[in-house]
Amino acid sequence: PFSLSSTSPWPPPSCGPGQSWAFVDLHSLICSLSYTGSRAGRFRNQGQIGQLAGHFLLCSLRPGSGVGFWRKSAEPGDVLAAHPHVLWYSKDRVLIRSKRSVAFNDPRYPEQWHLHNDVNRGMDINVTGLWERNITGRGVTVVVVDDGVEHTHQDIQPNYSPEGSYDLNSNDPDPMPHPDAHSDNHHGTRCAGEIAAVPNNSFCAVGVAYGSKVAGIRVLDGPLTDSLEAIAFNKHYQVNDIYSCSWGPDDDGHTVDGPHPLGKAALQHGVIAGRRGFGSIFVVASGNGGQYNDNCNYDGYANSIYTITIGAVDEKGRMPFYAEECASMLAVTFSSGGNKLRSIVTSDWSMQRGTGCTEGHTGTSAAAPLAAGMVALMLQVRPCLTWRDVQHIIAFTATKCDSSADWRVNGAGFHHSHQHGFGLLNAWRLVNAAKVWESVPFLLSYQSPLIQEAVSIETYPDELIRTWNVTSDDLKDSGMRTLEHVAVTVTITHPCRGNVELVLVCPSGMASVIGARRAIDRDTGGYQDWTFSTVRCWGEKAEGQYKLRISDHKEPQLQKCADPGVLKQWKLSLYGSSMTYIEVKDRLVKDAMSGKYLDDSFSPPCPPGLDVPPEIVSPFTSNSLRVKLFVLTLVHFKGPTLWTLGLIFDILGPMSDLKTTGLKHLTPEASQS
Ligand SMILES: [Ca+2]
Ligand SMILES: [Ca+2]
Ligand SMILES: [Ca+2]
Ligand SMILES: [Ca+2]
DSSP: OOSSOOSSSSOOSSOSTTOEEEEEOTTOOTHHHHHHHHHHOEEEEEEEETTEEEEEEEEEEOTTSSSSOOOTTOOHHHHHHHOTTOOEEEEOOOOOOOOOOOOOOOTTGGGOTTTSOSSSTTOSOOOHHHHHTTOSOTTOEEEEEESOOOTTSTTTGGGBOGGGOEETTTTBSOOOOOOOTTSOTTHHHHHHHHHHOOSSSSSSOOOTTTTSEEEEEEOSSSOOOHHHHHHHHHTTTTTOOEEEEOOOSOOSSSOOBOOOHHHHHHHHHHHHHTGGGTOOEEEEEOOSOGGGTOBGGGBHHHHOTTEEEEEEEOTTSOOOTTOOBOTTOOEEEEOOOSTTOOOEEEEOOOSTTOOSEEEEEOSHHHHHHHHHHHHHHHHHHOTTOOHHHHHHHHHHHOBOOOTTSOOEEOTTSOEEBTTTBTOBOOHHHHHHHHHTOOOOOOOEEEEOOOEEEEEEOOBTTSOEEEEEEEOHHHHHTTTOOEEEEEEEEEEEEOSSGGGEEEEEEOTTSOEEEEEOOOTTOOOSSOEEEEEEEEOTTTTSBOOEEEEEEEEEOOOTTOGGGOSOOEEEEEEEEEEEESOOHHHHHTOTTGGGGGSHHHHSSOOOOOOOOOOOOHHHHOTTSSSOSSOOOOEEEEEEEETTEEEEEEEEOOOOSOGGGOOOOOSSOOOHHHHHO
16 A cells, blocks of 8 residues: 555545645556655645545645655656656645625615624524525515505615505505604504515615515504404405514503404405415514513414414514513514614615614514515415414424523423514524425314303412313314414403413413413403413324413402402313324424525425405305304316315304305316326
8 A cells, every 4th residue: 555654544635735736546556656755755645535536635745844855856746747657636726615695785784683693693584595595585475564665765666566555544556654743654664674675776775585575555554443454454465475564452561452353354364365275474563562561462463373473582582671472472583672782774764854774673563574574485485385384384493592581392392482482583494494394284173162150260379270171072073183273262350450360271281371460451341252372282282181270469459459350251262283293293394404405496396376266255254253164175186296275264163063165176087086
């Protein structure tokens, strides 16, 4: 063998600068080079270069390195040139290669820390790797339901979708904001910029999904009624894929409110019929009432199973003073924090005192549009994700942040905290998982009967405990095996309802504070059929005993709160699917995070959407909004692939009231082919 041995069995693959030489000796007669080496200079053999047979790397050893001499006339190149067995040689040079990265000329892009945080590393949405792969939300439309969108703005105009837009306050197609006394109808424009601000136009900022289209529905600049809200939630719902809603009931710490019957019906209708049957994606902000101990379980938009409830963390990944917590929180993303922490840089309106650009967008209002933009990136790589797929992927991919939060791992292995939901949204993880995600089976539900109680609520530390067993027989009809949302509807009387705490414990033992105490809620009305929901039992087995624990945290000094409260009645609702516990655990998610699926063309094929005829899904075709269940099955053949797209309509109501309607009936020939 070669006489110039290296000292380590694992020589480094390279040498010092200017000292490495590559040469080709197809006969591997390197022994003879040792002769040359001893005469003309010294080389250390680094061995074969990778998998290239006959290609070797040598390090030339400089004089003074303790081995031999270095004659001026015998440069290493000359030695190799003169050698009869060397077919080719070259000095190994340092190549200039930079990591692919996106550089924008937008002047405020460097301040958009939520996109790339150079101060607190890792505290950003991890999106730049997706942009480098041209995943920018192309083909997806996000609509901002708000106080208008200044669509002539230079960061918005090129991405503006007039087809998805409308003005419900003035009843015209143009959602341009109106100047007002407070100069604060800039809100929708700011949200729109976070989603789709145009890059590389030398102006202001860059949106999360800058290849997507953004539309505006102007609805908050005037009296908002149930019917207006219902129209907004379904407006142009075959154009608009994602509805970004940075608003909700008052965050004053004593309001209990949510969508009224029409708004509720519209949310439900949207997930059934919107986006060609895959379901509109409703992203809502969890609210800014943190300083009043407000809690998003008292906000019916956040509480709804149809919405993606998004909270905020500051640039250190911690819960800001204004953020609310709740058991129905799905995830968090970045926004403003306390003193000295940066807010969100985005577009601003240019009316009144606006300059077209701001560094002062704050609150959960700024978080929800970032989430909406991330969902747009997911839908680009996988347009057939259903509204529930998006919720599942969030649960699977969000990451833990903020070690001071009350993290618990549930029976299916998901970590959740009332402050941060399943954790921090990570665009890279969301999109990688989305790319290879197989749609979850259609939504199933179970309802307990309305349980009449009329029992007093005990004073803390005692508690009133009620249980309900869900047996395998109960679940047999629907076929539900694992949980998504769990909801409890209660009617409670109490002289100061903010003192009451309700905890729901799932069969696994996972506890959710569904009704948190609120110090300033002194309302004497109690709760009238209020539905609390939790996502904390996600993926767990549905069967087993559910426990409702209610306690009254009395304040001795307050006479008016002294009377005991009463639980009048309650009802348990489970939502989930036929996925088994094992199937939940085996989802191909971790494997996807390397980016390998983004870099190749592999993706499970997507079924086409379907036109859902409005008469089938109109919530008003029955006498009440209460009970309707339709199962749609579309089977479509494309090559050898069989598609089943299942949709369940109105999951509320006892099983006896179920009504099944086929949208498209299969021909027997089709099902056999
Ligand atoms: Ca208008
Ligand atoms: Ca720009
Ligand atoms: Ca609130
Ligand atoms: Ca929700």
